[in-house]
Amino acid sequence: EIVMTQSPATLSVSxxxxxxxxxxxxxxxxxxxxxxxxxxxxxxxxxxxxxxTRATGIPARFSGSGSGTEFxxxxxxxxxxxxxxYYCQQYNNxxxxxxxxxxxxxxx
Amino acid sequence: xxxxxxxxxxxxxxxxxxxxxxxxxxYTLTELSMHWVRQAPxxxxxxxxxxxxxxxxxxxxQKFQGRVTMTEDTSTDTAYMELSSLRxxxxxxxxCANQPGFGYSGYFDYWGQGTLVTVSS
Numbered sequence: 001e002i003v004m005t006q007s008p009a010t011l012s013v014s015x016x017x018x019x020x021x022x023x024x025x026x027x028x029x030x031x032x033x034x035x036x037x038x039x040x041x042x043x044x045x046x047x048x049x050x051x052x053t054r055a056t057g058i059p060a061r062f063s064g065s066g067s068g069t070e071f072x073x074x075x076x077x078x079x080x081x082x083x084x085x086y087y088c089q090q091y092n093n094x095x096x097x098x099x100x101x102x103x104x105x106x107x108x
Numbered sequence: 109x110x111x112x113x114x115x116x117x118x119x120x121x122x123x124x125x126x127x128x129x130x131x132x133x134x135y136t137l138t139e140l141s142m143h144w145v146r147q148a149p150x151x152x153x154x155x156x157x158x159x160x161x162x163x164x165x166x167x168x169x170q171k172f173q174g175r176v177t178m179t180e181d182t183s184t185d186t187a188y189m190e191l192s193s194l195r196x197x198x199x200x201x202x203x204c205a206n207q208p209g210f211g212y213s214g215y216f217d218y219w220g221q222g223t224l225v226t227v228s229s
């Protein structure tokens with residue numbers, strides 16, 4: 001089973017600034033990586049798939065990069081609605097698909 | 109636009125079973141690849157199993173093998189997830205989620221709103 005490790009666990013950033021979230025896979029997942037945003041009491045929302053393709057309706061300030069074992073989600077200019085928990089997920093080797101433990105993005 | 113609407117919260121005793129439903133609208137269930145993901149309170153996401161369109165079978169995570177059954181009623185476009193021999197560690201929000209496309213895609217584009225299952229004596 002591929003283990004996904006996200007860092008940092010919590011990231012404090014001011015509105016309008018850039019946020020950079022990291023995700024590492026225990027072995028290569030090629031570009032088969034997705035990112036999700038989850039707000040309290042809500043289901044996860046797909047942001048990025050294929051490591052860098054934005055899902056339908058996702059603002060351009062969200063971007064994904066990386067391949068193999070190292071991935072990054074960047075939010076270029078944080079808006080108030082972006083403060084949430086973010087998860088990465090690999091789907092290269094399944095079953096199972098596996099998720100990272102999440103990064104909480106909080107207002108500084 | 110796919111909409112997934114799940115059944116309401118459940119409280120179960122240890123050893124019991126729970127069956128959660130996920131009603132599809134906007135598409136028919138046969139056009140979707142439904143999976144189930146759970147989230148314990150304050151914890152991360154855990155994949156439980158789902159439909160593999162490559163071979164037409166339902167695949168379960170090894171952790172849940174023998175305890176979980178995922179079924180579909182195409183006449184009502186409703187998917188079900190039944191988990192048996194419940195224990196306190198099964199207390200979680202259970203989500204149905206769709207994998208897009210006609211073949212294996214691996215990620216989840218539409219999610220149900222979640223169903224809280226509480227296991228307590």
